Amino acid sequence: MRFTDKVAVVTGANSGIGRATAVRLLAEGATVYAADLRHTEPWPESGAGQLHTVELDVADPNAPERLADRLREEAGGVDVLANVAGVLHIAPFLEVQRGDWDRVLAVNLTGVFFLSQAVARIMVERGTEGRIVNVSSVHAVVSEPNAAPYTATKGGLEAMTRTLASELAPHGITVNCVRPGATRTGMSAPIYTPQIVRSLQAKIPLGKIAPPEWVASAICYLASDEACYTTGASLDVDGGYAMDGSLPGTAYS
Template sequence: MRFSDKLAVVTGADSGIGRATAVRLLREGATVVAVDLKHTQPWPDDVVERVRPLDLDVADQDAAPSLEDYLRAEFQHVDVLANVAGILRIAPFLQVTRADWDRVVAVNLTGVFFLTQAVARIMVEHGTPGRIVNVSSVHAVVSEPNAAPYTATKGGLEAMTRTMASELAPHGITVNCVRPGATRTRMSEPIYTPEIVASLKAKIPLGTIAPPEWVAAAIAYLASEEACYTTGACLDVDGGYAMDGSLPGAAYS
């Protein structure tokens, strides 16, 4: 029960890593403001009383002010922010449209910036030693062909995390990120064809694709007091994907 009496805001909370993170924090005692475009799934009976669903498009210009107003009106403090919401648009680099670029940047980068700013203001005003966790991707450091806007935003998110960490450290607020690898979510399932899955399993040293709960466990750690001396860091949760330089099916002799 690391989060008893804590208030957490989790974006992208209707599915995937966001849902798994919200449930993990709830089951460890938190009250969770669950943010998503719309809420389509019921919450488990054992935690539903501490869920506060909030329909919000994180990319909307009014999202951050709306969230800030809601938190100020309903709660006395905010302890945790998990920025999990994210989108992916698949297209070859030469065919990426301005509309797709703008939408991916708005959700994955701009939305994170301004929602974090809104929540951090409240943390600073109340003297809360808050925990902010951003969700990056292994493709911040490993190329992903046909996903240039996505990889650009995840690389930018990691750089932004370090700067936020530097500026908020004097207030006792930590800012970290997790860097998931292949994970089964509503976003990834359409592109995980049998061929893609077989290729991923051959590439990943631990040989499997993660359920979102494995990533949520890392987010919960960075959001907890156990990570009080960690800030500006990025934790790989990728089965070894990013670090592995081996040649599948071959070896030096």
């Protein structure tokens, strides 16, 4: 019950890591504003917290202020923002179009910036020692061929996180990243062919692809008071993928 009497916003909440995060926060007592383009999946009826669904496109320039107005009116403030919404465009670098690039940046980076700004303003107004948690990717530090716009946004997100953490620290607001590795979500499902799954299982030291709930646990830790002395950090939740330099199936003798 770490989030009793807390108000949390989760983007990308209709599925995957966003859905798992919202469900976990609800179970631990939060009032959750679950935001997504649309809500197509039923929500669990049980939970200690209260659920409010929000139809929101994080790429819409007007969305942050609309959400901020609703939070001020209905909740009186906000304690947690989990920026989970994201999009992935697969194409060779030489074939990426301007529209593809613009859409990925609008959702994965620009939208995160301005939604964080709108929520942080409420935190500062209310004197709330809030928590902002961004969802990066192992591919912020490890290349992912055919996903240049995506990797650019995740690298930028981590750099931005550190700067926001520095600026908001005087207000007692922490800003951190979770850096997931291979995770089974609606976004990853089309590219996780049997061959890709076998390769990932061979590459990942712990040998598993994560369900969204494992990543949600890390997000909720950084969103809780247990992480009150952590800011500007990126927490790997990748089964050891990024740190491992071994050669699968071989060893030096």
